[in-house]
Amino acid sequence: MGQVDFYQIGQAGLELVLLMLLKKTLAKKQKALVLCPMPAASAINAALWTHDPESWIPHGLDDAKGASYCDVWVSSDMMGNPINAEFLFLLHGSAPKLITEFKRCFCLFDGKSDAQLQQARDQWKEWQQIADTTLGYYAQNSEGGWDKKS
Numbered sequence: 422m423g424q425v426d427f428y429q430i431g432q433a434g435l436e437l438v439l440l441m442l443l444k445k446t447l448a449k450k451q452k453a454l455v456l457c458p459m460p461a462a463s464a465i466n467a468a469l470w471t472h473d474p475e476s477w478i479p480h481g482l483d484d485a486k487g488a489s490y491c492d493v494w495v496s497s498d499m500m501g502n503p504i505n506a507e508f509l510f511l512l513h514g515s516a517p518k519l520i521t522e523f524k525r526c527f528c529l530f531d532g533k534s535d536a537q538l539q540q541a542r543d544q545w546k547e548w549q550q551i552a553d554t555t556l557g558y559y560a561q562n563s564e565g566g567w568d569k570k571s
Contacts, residue, residue, distance in 0.1 A: 423524045424555050428530040431561035433495035436468045446508050455495045457512035462497040
């Protein structure tokens with residue numbers, strides 16, 4: 422598998438953290454698949470188009486056309502990877518059919534949500550059993566930076 426990193430989001434909010442990590446992913450010349458349920462997928466889609474007009478991220482949503490031209494794809498289908506991304510972003514407790522198909526995984530969750538905290542704990546327990554996988558855990562601090570917890 423590779424690396425699975427959990428990001429407990431605090432004040433910055435999910436969209437800002439996702440945008441920051443996607444920009445870093447693209448800077449490394451990697452493709453990114455973002456998995457989350459509807460209606461969150463639609464909200465992420467809108468955020469990627471409108472957040473920063475000077476640096477928008479070309480992407481698609483679900484069964485839209487253009488997957489062959491995009492390095493980022495947002496999907497509510499946990500079974501697919503239309504852009505053959507090696508980097509995976511999981512939101513709202515989402516999980517792909519096979520996490521081992523990805524080189525790197527980012528699990529983003531709201532640190533103020535008991536349900537999302539429990540989902541992250543459950544995923545950690547499940548994925549720590551996968552051979553050749555390293556897990557990391559980062560919590561957002563009050564200054565907006567990240568503290569490595571594990």
